[in-house]
Amino acid sequence: MPEVASAAVAAAVADAHRREWAFVLAATVSIAGDLDSAEEAVQDAYASALATWGARGIPDNTGAWLTTVARRRALDVRRRTVTAQRAIPKLVHLAEATAFDRVDEDVPDDRLRLIFTCCHPSLNLDAQVALTLRMLCGLSTADVARAFLVPEPTMAARITRAKKKINDAHIPYRIPTTAELPERVDAVLAVVHLVFTTGHTAPSGANLMRRDLAERGHELAWMLRLLLPANRDVAALLALILLTDARRDARQDGSGRLVLLADQDRSRWDHRAISEGVAMLREALSRRAPSRFALMAAIAAVHDEACSWDDTDWPEIVGLYDLLLETWPSPVVALNRAIAVGFAVGPAEGLAELDRLADEPQLSRYGYLAAARADFLTRLGHTPEAKLAYEEALILTENETERSFLIAKLAGIAGADQK
Amino acid sequence: MSKYLILIFRDEDQPTGEVISPKYREFMDRRASALLGGVALQPTATATSVRGDGVGGFVVTDGPFAESKEALGGYYLIEAADLDEALEIAKEVPAPHGGVEVRPVRVAS
Numbered sequence: 001m002p003e004v005a006s007a008a009v010a011a012a013v014a015d016a017h018r019r020e021w022a023f024v025l026a027a028t029v030s031i032a033g034d035l036d037s038a039e040e041a042v043q044d045a046y047a048s049a050l051a052t053w054g055a056r057g058i059p060d061n062t063g064a065w066l067t068t069v070a071r072r073r074a075l076d077v078r079r080r081t082v083t084a085q086r087a088i089p090k091l092v093h094l095a096e097a098t099a100f101d102r103v104d105e106d107v108p109d110d111r112l113r114l115i116f117t118c119c120h121p122s123l124n125l126d127a128q129v130a131l132t133l134r135m136l137c138g139l140s141t142a143d144v145a146r147a148f149l150v151p152e153p154t155m156a157a158r159i160t161r162a163k164k165k166i167n168d169a170h171i172p173y174r175i176p177t178t179a180e181l182p183e184r185v186d187a188v189l190a191v192v193h194l195v196f197t198t199g200h201t202a203p204s205g206a207n208l209m210r211r212d213l214a215e216r217g218h219e220l221a222w223m224l225r226l227l228l229p230a231n232r233d234v235a236a237l238l239a240l241i242l243l244t245d246a247r248r249d250a251r252q253d254g255s256g257r258l259v260l261l262a263d264q265d266r267s268r269w270d271h272r273a274i275s276e277g278v279a280m281l282r283e284a285l286s287r288r289a290p291s292r293f294a295l296m297a298a299i300a301a302v303h304d305e306a307c308s309w310d311d312t313d314w315p316e317i318v319g320l321y322d323l324l325l326e327t328w329p330s331p332v333v334a335l336n337r338a339i340a341v342g343f344a345v346g347p348a349e350g351l352a353e354l355d356r357l358a359d360e361p362q363l364s365r366y367g368y369l370a371a372a373r374a375d376f377l378t379r380l381g382h383t384p385e386a387k388l389a390y391e392e393a394l395i396l397t398e399n400e401t402e403r404s405f406l407i408a409k410l411a412g413i414a415g416a417d418q419k
Numbered sequence: 420m421s422k423y424l425i426l427i428f429r430d431e432d433q434p435t436g437e438v439i440s441p442k443y444r445e446f447m448d449r450r451a452s453a454l455l456g457g458v459a460l461q462p463t464a465t466a467t468s469v470r471g472d473g474v475g476g477f478v479v480t481d482g483p484f485a486e487s488k489e490a491l492g493g494y495y496l497i498e499a500a501d502l503d504e505a506l507e508i509a510k511e512v513p514a515p516h517g518g519v520e521v522r523p524v525r526v527a528s
Contacts, residue, residue: 120502168525170502171501171502176503
């Protein structure tokens with residue numbers, strides 16, 4: 001084999017890390033018996049790829065190479081320690097592990113087992129999200145901590161606690177039964193949706209989006225689609241992500257300022273992603289009552305398919321929000337419905353709907369309610385009240401890009417007021 | 420197989436019958452092979468707590484260790500393949516005025 005330049009090796013290993021991590025790790029857990037030892041074996045395998053691919057050449061199937069090395073390493077470690085620790089229960093029994101003694105034979109795709117273990121409902125949502133990013137996306141603890149703006153030791157402790165619970169409570173490493181599946185898939189989808197939305201509009205910080213997180217959410221949704229191809233709820237979430245993410249390039253102007261849907265340059269939308277999302281949505285909606293994510297995707301699709309803001313089918317959007325409120329009653333959904341009413345009927349009606357939500361405790365710290373009121377008040381010419389509402393929205397908004405947008409709006413109406 | 424303790428919590432303001440309800444009997448018959456033991460407890464009004472005072476003595480007080488609206492009313496010790504199976508069994512425990520907590524039993528190493 002020819003020698004390969006170290007830069008090319010590093011690139012190949014990085015690529016394999018991004019694309020193969022979950023597969024390699026999932027296939028190694030069934031040998032290693034627990035997540036910690038599996039992770040160590042997989043990290044060793046990547047290190048040994050970095051050390052040896054230069055001299056031996058980059059293998060054709062990097063994933064298979066890494067899986068074989070990681071599984072051999074895990075089996076060695078397991079055999080060495082099993083006699084010493086016979087009493088310690090393991091996620092997967094050694095009998096099952098040794099059944100794969102010929103580790104380079106057919107390797108099962110165990111990613112679903114890994115996903116369902118990481119998103120087990122007996123773990124809290126924060127832990128599920130952290131484990132999913134760590135185990136399925138291969139993010140380091142430092143990266144996961146940064147993504148959720150918590151100190152690294154806090155995140156490390158969260159992950160350690162979750163792994164300990166998996167081991168001590170014997171959370172199984174298996175795909176749920178058909179009866180359990182819908183509920184368990186819902187839990188997984190909630191995690192993937194949270195990863196995506198946290199990246200799509202960062203709750204705080206200098207940037208509007210955290211592209212890395214949004215992309216991970218996107219990749220996880222595709223992974224689920226591959227592993228559960230017939231599942232309509234998975235199709236619905238993937239449709240929602242495709243149809244939402246299709247607008248990403250138009251959400252900010254050249255200098256990073258926020259551009260609202262109404263003012264976005266629709267030629268900058270990803271029209272291939274839109275048709276892909278619409279096709280996926282059609283599948284999600286066939287022969288059944290629409291799920292929460294399917295309705296959210298349908299709303300995104302109405303926006304994506306409108307040639308302009310004025311062409312938007314607002315009554316259709318209000319109708320979809322009505323359905324969504326039935327399946328998923330939440331004050332945030334009610335807020336979005338109220339905004340849609342404002343465009344379907346008129347700003348006064350929208351404002352009335354918004355004011356009906358004023359006492360919702362869940363919305364009392366939610367900047368979007370004040371921002372929406374401010375917008376309708378401006379349209380109605382109630383400038384002093386609009387000013388107050390923009391000021392309230394500013395107090396409640398922590399994302400810097402959104403803050404700049406609100407400050408510009410406030411300056412705009414203050415200027416108009418003085419004329 | 421692993422052992423779990425299913426702790427049954429109930430609102431003590433709700434009345435309780437003198438005899439084991441048919442629902443519990445049904446549950447115990449159905450899950451006989453998984454049940455290693457279990458008891459129903461007298462209400463917390465009958466509880467006495469004993470704590471070390473840190474200098475070799477004890478403080479004995481009236482009442483349960485932790486006050487809460489829902490008090491420990493009984494338990495089952497069960498054996499299950501994993502947490503999912505334990506949770507399946509836990510869902511079958513009749514606990515009309517409360518719920519249950521599933522705790523893995525610590526294995527001595």
